[in-house]
Amino acid sequence: MKEFKRDDGRKADELRPIxxxxxxxxxxxxxxxxxxGKTTAIAAVYGPRSMHPKHKQVSxxxxxQTFYSMxxxxxxxxxxxxxxxxxxxxxxxxxxxxxxxxxxxxxPKTGIDVFIDIIxxxxxxxxxxxxxxxxxxxxxxxPMRDLVTAVAAGKIDxxxxxxxxxxxxxxxxxxxxxxYMPRKKQITLLQMDGDLPPEETKEVIKTAIKGCEILYEKxxxxxxxxxxR
Amino acid sequence: MAEFIKKERDFVVxxxxxxxxxxxxxxxxxxxxxxxxYAKRLGIVNLDGRVISVxxxxxxxxxxxxDMVIGxxxxxxxxxxxxxxxxxxxxxxxxxxxxxxxxxxKTDLSRVYGVGEVIYANINSVVSANSIHxxxxxxxxxKFRSGRIVRMNPSKIPRLIGRQGSMxxxxxxxxxxxxxxxxxxxxxxxxxxxxxxIKAIEVIEHESQSEGLTDKISLLLGGNKMPKAPETPHRxxxxxxxxxxxxxxxxxxxxxx
Numbered sequence: 296m297k298e299f300k301r302d303d304g305r306k307a308d309e310l311r312p313i314x315x316x317x318x319x320x321x322x323x324x325x326x327x328x329x330x331x332g333k334t335t336a337i338a339a340v341y342g343p344r345s346m347h348p349k350h351k352q353v354s355x356x357x358x359x360q361t362f363y364s365m366x367x368x369x370x371x372x373x374x375x376x377x378x379x380x381x382x383x384x385x386x387x388x389x390x391x392x393x394x395x396x397x398x399x400x401x402x403p404k405t406g407i408d409v410f411i412d413i414i415x416x417x418x419x420x421x422x423x424x425x426x427x428x429x430x431x432x433x434x435x436x437x438p439m440r441d442l443v444t445a446v447a448a449g450k451i452d453x454x455x456x457x458x459x460x461x462x463x464x465x466x467x468x469x470x471x472x473x474x475y476m477p478r479k480k481q482i483t484l485l486q487m488d489g490d491l492p493p494e495e496t497k498e499v500i501k502t503a504i505k506g507c508e509i510l511y512e513k514x515x516x517x518x519x520x521x522x523x524r
Numbered sequence: 525m526a527e528f529i530k531k532e533r534d535f536v537v538x539x540x541x542x543x544x545x546x547x548x549x550x551x552x553x554x555x556x557x558x559x560x561x562y563a564k565r566l567g568i569v570n571l572d573g574r575v576i577s578v579x580x581x582x583x584x585x586x587x588x589x590x591d592m593v594i595g596x597x598x599x600x601x602x603x604x605x606x607x608x609x610x611x612x613x614x615x616x617x618x619x620x621x622x623x624x625x626x627x628x629x630k631t632d633l634s635r636v637y638g639v640g641e642v643i644y645a646n647i648n649s650v651v652s653a654n655s656i657h658x659x660x661x662x663x664x665x666x667k668f669r670s671g672r673i674v675r676m677n678p679s680k681i682p683r684l685i686g687r688q689g690s691m692x693x694x695x696x697x698x699x700x701x702x703x704x705x706x707x708x709x710x711x712x713x714x715x716x717x718x719x720x721x722i723k724a725i726e727v728i729e730h731e732s733q734s735e736g737l738t739d740k741i742s743l744l745l746g747g748n749k750m751p752k753a754p755e756t757p758h759r760x761x762x763x764x765x766x767x768x769x770x771x772x773x774x775x776x777x778x779x780x781x
Contacts, residue, residue, distance in 0.1 A: 343612045403653040405612040436583025438564040441539035478539045523535045
């Protein structure tokens with residue numbers, strides 16, 4: 296049998312070309328750029344700093360705030376700037392994907408702000424955003440249990456495919472973004488568009504976790520490149 | 525004895541396993557899970573006896589008792605001053621922390637330290653995250669009346685000071701400036717060659733990991749190459765990092781005359 300090849304020439308379990316750059320924003324405490332194929336996300340971390348507005352501060356831990364937004368020019372159709380229903384949802388799931396990794400209890404009454412901007416979108420923006428945010432948090436010197444990695448997987452025809460590209464997102468039976476802490480072996484985000492029998496869903500998740508492990512090494516390597524000379 | 529997965533002075537990122545052994549204890553910025561010790565922060569592995577810790581390479585400033593800091597007065601209250609010390613929370617300088625006696629019924633506190641004025645103070649106590657008390661009792665403490673304020677990453681301050689204060693002493697000697705370094709990453713420079721000092725600080729901040737930094741700064745400031753150039757510069761640099769912690773006390777004494 297001929298080996299399965301996708302539209303862009305990738306194998307089923309192959310990620311798009313990965314670029315991770317650390318420290319791209321000078322004035323932020325930590326920052327990172329992650330690009331997977333044509334999707335590019337930039338994350339900037341500020342803090343721990345005093346929490347504003349003050350009523351949001353919590354007396355025994357830091358408050359993690361995430362702000363996901365897409366640049367107006369990031370897709371072929373202009374995105375209306377400002378918060379939308381979609382960006383609010385993604386901000387929320389991103390925050391919940393990162394929170395289990397961060398030692399928030401070490402910084403009571405402070406806030407940690409994570410700004411994620413999608414410069415160019417071609418599917419998988421939330422996962423690219425989570426990858427960028429976790430590297431940026433490490434770059435900001437914030438104590439963490441583990442780095443968080445994220446990637447989506449799906450099923451096209453008979454094949455479980457990793458890291459769906461823009462066109463694949465339309466033909467896949469389901470789109471499952473997974474955020475994962477490779478050392479802890481814990482999933483911190485699991486969403487699913489479409490449907491699939493339970494057995495196959497497990498298989499899709501396994502595919503995504505394999506991708507996360509590759510990304511984990513790339514993240515570590517990127518941090519090392521910035522800090523070790 | 526278990527093998528070190530990350531050796532001393534190795535670079536680690538959060539989640540990196542350092543050693544799988546119960547023979548060692550997790551120190552600062554480390555955690556134990558099962559039998560293993562993991563890094564919590566991005567930094568350099570440090571071994572002190574049986575305690576493994578990570579010296580951070582980045583991060584915002586968090587006050588520790590005994591630190592000398594440079595802060596800007598934010599507010600004058602009835603019994604003291606609120607001072608911004610470049611940290612997550614502002615610090616409080618109570619009247620009792622000031623050297624001389626001040627009669628609040630007769631003196632306007634803003635005439636002692638007014639809003640916007642910059643002071644060199646000592647961290648007296650850190651009760652909880654947002655209760656940081658300053659003191660001016662230390663003879664080094666004072667109010668700045670002139671000079672330029674520059675900021676740098678607080679975790680790179682040990683590099684600016686250098687081993688036993690060598691770097692900062694050299695900069696002072698070559699430029700003739702009066703330099704006060706706050707552990708919180710704020711530096712006050714007084715003197716004619718301010719620009720040269722700022723340039724040197726920028727180089728230190730951006731090339732803090734590079735080898736032969738002292739020589740580079742010396743040449744930049746128009747001095748000679750240091751006579752005691754290390755034979756194995758790489759080890760030298762790492763060694764410096766390893767010693768950063770324990771030197772802090774000494775450095776503080778050196779950096780103020």
